[in-house]
Every structure is written in structure tokens, then in C-alpha cells.
Amino acid sequence: MTNILTAPSRGFEHSEFEIRTEKLQSRMAGQQIDAVFFTTEPEFRYFSGFKSQFWESPTRPWFLVVPAKGKPIAVVPEIGVAGFEQTWIEDVRSWPSPRPMDDGVSLLADTLKSVAKGSHHIGAMLGPETHLRMPAANYQTLLEHLRSHKIVDVSEIIRDLRSIKSSAEVEKLRFACDVTAAGFDYLLNNLKAGMTERQACKAMHLEMLRLGADSCPYLISASGRGGYDNIIMGPTDRQLTQGDVLIIDTGANFDGYFSDYDRNFAFGDVDRATHDAYEAVYASTEAGLNIAAPGRTTGDVWKAMWSVLEDAGALGNDVGRMGHGLGMQLTEWPSNVEGGDVVLQAGMILTLEPGMTFSSGKMMVHEENILITDNGCEMLHKRAWSTLPVITR
Template identity: 30%
Template sequence: MVLKRIEELRNQNLLDAILVSDGFNIRYISGFSGETGYLYISNERHVLLTDTRYTIQAKMEAKEFEVIEVSIEKNYGMWIGEFILEDNVKRLGFEDLHMKYFEYFKFNQMWKLKEWVALENSLNSFRMVKTEEEIKKLAQAEAIGDKAFQEILNILKPGMTELEVAAELEYHMKRNGASGLSFDTIAASGINSSMPHATPTNRKLETGDFLTMDYGCVFEGYCSDMTRTVVIGKASQKQKEIYQIVLKAQLAALDAICAGKTGSEIDKVARDIIEKEGYGEYFGHGLGHSVGLFIHEEPRLSPVGNIILEENVIETVEPGIYLPGFGGVRIEDMVVVKKDGCINLTHSTKELIEI
């Protein structure tokens, strides 16, 4: 099915061949999960090129591709140049948003091409709508995150450091079947929680702190993403007020999501609530993003999100309020977009928890 779409893309753009360099697209198209390689796809051949570290793995995973092992004697440029010559390639489609300039410069010197054709996000767009198999893997990844949240609630206490919180979350995700992390875990306490993407530090949790935990894992190649904010000790009235505004915004956005709407329409639902409560300037990021093989995919829920959502697109819904010198709240779920709503893959409670 994917190769058929590649063929359609080549025909639409009058391409003689396509060179795929983005690792996530390589995996999506071929099944190969190694870290290094290229796909060369033409009418004449479907080739996966990689080095000796991955050739056995490549032959196991990329069943529809001929696997070529590159070497110092015959590198990527030499192999692909040979294919280009044999296939009489004049127009080569390439991933201009991914390929590094030095790669392009080197290859352009080696190959005799009439035209390099920029594919922009064409290949990435293939990954927007998820299959049932992909959704099952995403759901399992998110379920692992839910389990980690339940575990951390039994561990959190004043005196723990943010780094210890992050380490515990990561340990429990891997213990429950994760192969890795979707991104660097965020564990931000006190005034640090006013930074949406704070890096965990040796700061110790104190009574009265907000603690925002944003984390995710990888299960069979697919990512999860969730955020929960708790209070260490008893929450103040202001903390309760901010938390409830964020929760109200998130629930309203979840109710509004369905296929046929744009990302900006959903973002506006949450943003309007936060702005009406007087905290609009403290919600600076977009409402959410898609998730798949990569943690930040399209389409996005943001003021400039103009892509119309389709069924079986995955989205995070993560409004927040971040007050400098005080702290911040973010609540995030991951959902599957459906015709008449969405299916929430995140099941951890969103009631304000006081530790």
C-alpha cells in the first residue's frame, strides 16, 4: 500500500526516482528500524542501503526491498550514483526538509542529474492517518505511561529531586515494556514548572510545589505523550483556580475534536477559555500535535493549524498556564480523532492530586 502511494507520488511529480533519507519515513515505507540508511525507489528497483551494523536487521525487516551493504570502498554516493546512471534518472525527488546541506552538496557533485525535486512534507503526510495496527501500538505506549503515573504517585514526597522523579518515570516505563523514551522527560517543580519545557534539575520537591510531569515512551516504534500536574502537600486557592481553568479548557477542547475541523478551530476552544479567565498571555504554545513514529508530527492544534483533521489522526491536547515566579500547570491527553468526536488513549485521572 505504501509503495503504491510512492508510485503515485512519482507519477504526479514526473519523478524518475525518489531518495528517502528521513529515518522515520524509511521505517514507515520499508519497515527498517535501524539508525542509518537511505531508500532508493524507482520503477526498476526498491533498494535499502545501510552499513554492516544493520544489514542482517535490514534483511529481516525490509522484506520488499533489496538490501545493499555500503562500505568505505563503495559508499552511499557511489551506489546511488550507479543506480541513477543505470535507471537514466533525470528528476530525483528528495527530502529537502531533512537532508543536510553537506549531503546534498556532496551528492550533487557526484551525480549527473537534470533536476533535484524538493518533496517538502509529501512523504511525512503519508504518516498522518494511522492504521488500526498503528493505533494499537500507540494505545499500548500510552498505557505504559498511565502505569508509570500510578507508580510515581506512590513514590513522590518532599525531598525528592526533579531528576529522581524523571528517573523513576523512565524506569517504570521501561519496566512495563517500553523500548525507549519519546523525548527527554520533563519533571518541573515549584517555579520551574512555569517553564513549559524545563529540564529536570537537582531541585528538591517542597511542600506547596506544583510538579508538572511530561513524559512518553516508545513501544514497537510508536510514541506516547502525556502530562499530569500535581501539588506536593495542600494546594493553595490560587493553585486550585489555575488548575481548574486548565482542566476546563482541556475538557472543552476534547469535546470539540472531530474529523472535519481544523487544528486552529480546536486550539481556539481552549485558548478562548484561558483568555476569558485573564491568563491568555500565559498560554504561549499550541494546544497539541500529532504523534506517531516521531513525537511531533502533523497536523498540529495551534492558531496556525490549517490542516483539516481526518479520522484516525492522533492528537495531543495539552493546554497550560505558566506564571513566572509562581509555577505552571499543563494537562495532556493523547486521542484518536473520529468522525463524531475522539477516543482518549490516556486514562490517568485529571482531578487535582495533592501528595
């Protein structure tokens, strides 16, 4: 049995939250925004440090207000007040939730009005890949309370800030990636024909937890004769047999930060076309690694990877993108898409995820996690096997 990997420290110094908040307030000043409010867990945690499993429950709403100056203000259910003693937040306002007739809406409105007295512009997450995590009726009531104010979208500001990771964030992500790599190595040594997809995933899941992952909420698989036809379902109780190819795509979480990558396995003899497809996506990933650097765009990365797949005879790519941002959420902005114009910057963490349909009903997908550095990029974990591993047991 291998030793548990050495994990980085949990949480962050208060100075990290000060820096994050000051960067946001600088962007707010540039757009004359008096205050911003957040309702979803990643943004709430990013600026407050408050980390709770209560987000799993839809019963109670949680609000965080960031004024133009000073520390954020928490507007939360009474049950959560004590948890803020472990954060840098000092101003915590509460109500006895659940209270359907007014579940914190008036308290949130009063808090926002008390700090939004300049331009009367209030920011909220209203753009793509966001949601408000509050009933539509409650949001409408909030707007009625704030009739003299204007709600503006700040999702672009937030995605820009969150896309550049601090050194402490990188270390958490690196550990999650290392745990995942060790889990895949464990699986390589323990997979055998006759297991089901579900049994294979469960074995890897338990090993990653043993190695130090806090959880593994994303662990999917697909398999088929010589390939697979989807990468978003499973695991199922399908039994793995000779001639099958299995993909497992997983995201281990440590202290609120995700890994996200996959590995492929063949069972016994598979067609040469399957091996060629694996080597093509491996080479495509290599092309992505060679071009991913500050100043390049997400479109440049996509083009470098797709050119390799196209030359290898790819029939298409139904995934819609070939990688994405990574961090507090399993997938974050930006996406590596054709014509993408997001300029890469040092500190960004991305996945490289080339995929191809190489024959009718058969896909091959490969994924790695990288950090954009000052001079290029670096892997956050050990590289995949250069050739398709074959399970002979």
C-alpha cells in the same frame, strides 16, 4: 506489584509496507517524480521495516530509494546488509562504510540515476521539521552526480501519508500510552515530599520499563512554589517540598511509537489560584476533546482551547502551539496553532496541550493523546485527574 500490560505484536505485515509504498508512488506519479530517497530513520523505517539502534551513531549513512514502481531499494553500509533479511526489501546495495572519501554517495547516485529516467525529478525531504542526515559536502557531491536531474521537496507528501495511522500503528501507540498512564498512577502512589525531581522521574522511568516500554528517551520535569516557569528543562536535583507543584512530561516508546503527555502534582497546600489554573487547563482540554473531529481544523481546536483559557484569565501562552501530531516521532506534523488550516482526518493521532501563564513566572500545562475517529475523537489512555492531586506524604 501490578502485572505487565499485554503488548501488541511487534513489527508489521509486509502488506502494510506495500500499501505505504503504493500510496507514495501514487502521489509521486501525480507530481511526475521518478524516485524518492530518504536518509532519516523514521522515513527509512516507515517504508522498509528496518529497525536498528545503529541510527544512534553518526558514523554511517543509510539511504532508501523508492522508485516509481516496485519495492524500495536499500543503499546501506555492508555491516547492515544482514538486517534486511527480516524486512520485505529484496534489493540491498552496499559499500564498506565508513569510507569518508565516498561514503555511499556515488552508489546512491548510481541507484537514483538507474530508476529516474522519466522526468528526471527526484524527491527528498527538504521541508520544515526535516533534515538530510548527511554532511553538507556529501549532499553537494550528490547534486553534482545528479546534474541532469532536479531535486524536489516531498516532505509535504510524506507528512500527509504518515499522519494517517493504520490500525496496527494505533495499537502500538495505545500501548505506549497505557504504559505511561500506569506509570503516572504508580508515581501518584509513591511520590513524597523530600524526593528530588530526578528521583521522581527515575522511579517512573523504571516502572514504565517494567510495564513493557522499550525505552523512555523523553522524560522531563519542572517544579516550583505554586507553579513552574518552564516545561523543557530538567529533571534537576531540586528537592520537592510543601507548597510545590511538579509537572512531569514524558514519552514512552514501544516498537518505535511514542506516547507524549504530562501530569501535574501538588505537595501539601498550594494557592487557590494554582488549583483554578489546573481546572482551567483541564476544562480547556475538554473543549478540545469536544471539537476535535474530521472536517475541523487545527485552528478550530486551538481556538476552542484558548477561549477557555482566556476566559479563565490566562496571561499568555509561551509554548507557541497547543498540541501536535504523534507517532514514530515524539512530535510530528501538524501543530495546533492559531489560524491553523490543517483539516483533521480519521486516523490522525494528536496531542491536546493547552497551557497558560496564570501569574508572573507561573505556568500550568496539560496534555492528552487522542485518535481522530470517523465521528469525533477518542482518548488513547485514561484521562487525567479532574482536580489537582495533592501529595500529603
